[in-house]
Structure formats: C-alpha cells, structure tokens
Amino acid sequence: MNKQQLFENIQHKKSFLCIGLDTDIKKIPTYLLKDQDPIFTFNKAIIDATADLCIAYKPNLAFYESLGVKGWIAFEKTVNYLKENYPDQFIIADAKRGDIGNTSEMYARSFFDELDIDSVTVAPYMGEDSVKPFLLYPEKWVILLALTSNKGSQDFQLTEDKSGEHLFEKVLKKSQEWANDEQMMYVVGATQGKMFKDIRKLVPNHFLLVPGVGAQGGSLEEVCKYGMNSTCGLIVNSSRAIIYADNTEKFAEAARTAAKEVQEQMAEQLKAIL
C-alpha cells in the first residue's frame, strides 16, 4: 500500500486508528479456549467487529511467538484473513526486528515475500545495513523506532551528543538518507506529548505510528495537536483498551464500542485537515 492509498483510507473512514492484536491466550474470554485455534477465533471476531472503524491492524509478534508453532499458525491465519476479507487494511507486523544484513534480509523475506504484510517495525540500533534489506520491496514500509512510549525510552533515546542532538533525532535524520516518506515511517509514543512538535520539524511529511494511547496513558488530543500534518501523518494504535474492553461473550461488541469511541474522537480531530 502506498502513502496516497493510506491517506485515502483515512479520509474515507474518518479514522487513523490502528488496532493492536496483542492477543494473549491468558486474557481472551475463557470460553474461547475450547476452540481449536482460540487466538485466531478471537482475532477474527475483533476484526469483523471493528474493520470499518480502523485503517490498520498491528499483530504483535511476541504474543504469537510465545505460543510457538501454534502461535505462528494463528498469526499467519490472521494475516491471510485480513488480506482476503479486508484488503484495504494496512497490516503492521510489530516485530521490532533488525540484524546484520543477511539476517535482516531473511526477516524481510519472511514478512514481505512470504506473508505479503505491508510493514514491519524495525529497531535502529544496528544502523543502516540492518534496515536497508527491508527497503528493497516497493510499497512495503519500514516503521523505525524513534522515540518509544515506554519509560525506558529515556535510557538511551534521549542521550544528547556533543551538539545537543538526541539519539532519536539522529535516528530520524540519518535514516532519511536511506529512504523517504514513501517507504519509511517512525514509531513515536503518544506519551511523548510535546516532543511531537520537535519531531515534526525533522520529519514534516512522514507518517508516524503512535502507540501509547489507551492503556499506556497518552493523549490523542495532544498527539494530534502537535503531530498531525496535511495528510494526517498519524497512525494511532490502541491495543489492550480495545481488544480487552470486555472478556465475556460480548467481547467483540465491546471492542467495537471502544473502537467507535476512539474513531469518533479521530473524526473530530480530522476536521482540521479534511
């Protein structure tokens, strides 16, 4: 999916919501456990209940890997289900990968070739040759970690170099030598508030993937105030607050209600640019 298509979906749906499929076998309604593939059954129900309200889904690989082979089956089924039934959804493999060139090549093959996923989150620590193999696929995206939503983001990402530049700013600058805003997005946590203002100076046109609204406490209003650009430029993720809104047989309905609430707030924010 290219940038223009993504923006068209946002305009059409009045939403820039991404729903994080952090599907945890210990948190889904217990009656689903009788099912042959409870993780996929859960995801399918969530997707069917929310697809008209969001423009992206973000399965978090850790949750699938923690179940080994069964988890990978559920992950692949989820991706295939999305591709067949909701081809307008932007799929993000939240994997935070990144390794030496020949290894990153294998990860790229896995996500882009085998599974035809739109994008993958990548960690920048290992530098250019760890990121570049992901950039060889047209209309596929690298979503590079810049300033994350967690407390630990302060440990290294905010380190200042001699000129006062933070590490995450260096990541934003340097990585623009590798790809432009048609192939690269950045992870910036919703909990970072006003930092979005500085970030937009460095990447005015890029899409930002913004986790941390909801369970992690970030404010949608603040993110929009400082982070929205003329093509929206934001994909805001919510995981737990939506998919675990309820854990009875009404979980999908409750997820829809939670997603709808966020979508309506987003529609309001989008008035500024649409």
Next chain:
Amino acid sequence: MNKQQLFENIQHKKSFLCIGLDTDIKKIPTYLLKDQDPIFTFNKAIIDATADLCIAYKPNLAFYESLGVKGWIAFEKTVNYLKENYPDQFIIADAKRGDIGNTSEMYARSFFDELDIDSVTVAPYMGEDSVKPFLLYPEKWVILLALTSNKGSQDFQLTEDKSGEHLFEKVLKKSQEWANDEQMMYVVGATQGKMFKDIRKLVPNHFLLVPGVGAQGGSLEEVCKYGMNSTCGLIVNSSRAIIYADNTEKFAEAARTAAKEVQEQMAEQLKAIL
C-alpha cells in the same frame, strides 16, 4: 546454565566456539530438500558432527521465521534435540528482541518458559523496562547488543555524548544497574578489534558473545588478545564458515573439519589462562 558451568565446559572442551545455525533453505545441500524437514535434518547432522568441538549453538531466528510455521517447527525440533542429546550445550536464541514491558514478557515466556533456552539476544534501544522481563528467570541470560560486528554499528553505537562517552559504552554501564555478570552478557563484534580493550575496562568479568569471525572477517587472535579474561569471558561465534563449508553429501564432515580448525586455534589461545 550458570557462569561456572559455562566456564567448566570451556575448560573441558578447550573451546569457546559457538556455532551459528543460520540455516538457509537456499544454501543447504539440495539433496536434503527431498526430506520432510530439511532444515532440521541439516541442523541435526551439523550438531552431531560438531558438538564435541563447541560449547554453544546459536540458532538465528530470522532464518526459521522466514519459512513461517515450518520454520518454527524446525527451530523447536532443533532446540529439543539439543536439550535431549547435548544438555551441556549453551543455547542462544539469536532474536535481537526488545519491546515494551508486557511484550518483552511474552518474548521471555516464549524462549525461557516454553522452550527452556539458555539465553536470548536483546536490543537495548528501548531501555530498562524492555530488558528487565528477560531477567526474571534464574540461570537464564540476556545477551545485550553493545557494539555489533556490522558496518552500521558506526551509525548510532559510536555516537559520543557530551562527555565523550559512546552510546555502546552507555549501554554497557547502564545495563549493569539491571543485572550482573551471572545474567547478562554483551554482543561485541569480532570486527571491532582493539575496542575490546576499552570494553574490558567497563565489563572486566562479563562473558561477551563475539560474532564476526569467519565470513565477516574478524580475527580470533585479536579478539583473544584484547578480550579474554580469567574465565575466558568469550563465546566466539562462527556460522557460515562452518555450516556451509561444503554443500555436497559431505557437508557435515566438512563442517566438522572447519569447526575443528577453529577449536584448535581456541585451545592454543586458552593456554594463556588454563
């Protein structure tokens, strides 16, 4: 496995070799492709041919994931085969993981609980709360990326802060607040040569996982000269130069010959401390 046991294995085998199982379906002998699970068949043959010469195996997750569900099956079978037949081998899941707390928890569950693997490589970019969940398992190890073997290591890892401290040095210092040398190791590329001297000032007692000897061009002699400590403190990995030494029916034999050559060099280097 604890540090003492690891050192005993090194003394006993006169080796600190780790063999990287970067098993690529496109590089293994073609006659194996007739097999039901060619990746596992290949790994099993390599392991059986080399286990007395090395103290660790490092399956690289990317190579398994690139095959989807089939790859995960091969990965799990490889780990189980090692645990059952060569329980003295230190297993490293080379995964370069690291995410917000609840996600890193899932990765830790996956590698340590489900698969009972000894260690996992972790990327430091997201800071303390992305690493800590891996440290909750006794006698399991985090191998944190510090100064990697690839060219891109220069992009961010060598960034100097105001006091002249490199980012990788900050990682080495800061992470010692999270765990000691009984639970933490560091990745330092063999291609970094004399940098080992500076690194040893910061982490005199830690084990270092050293990739980059072999295909990537690092020198074993230099690594030992500047990096070895009184309990060896080095696990030197070679992947491609050993496992792809030959791609005929004699591949396992050739892998043994290649491993033997490295092991003999290591025995020589170990004379300095044993």
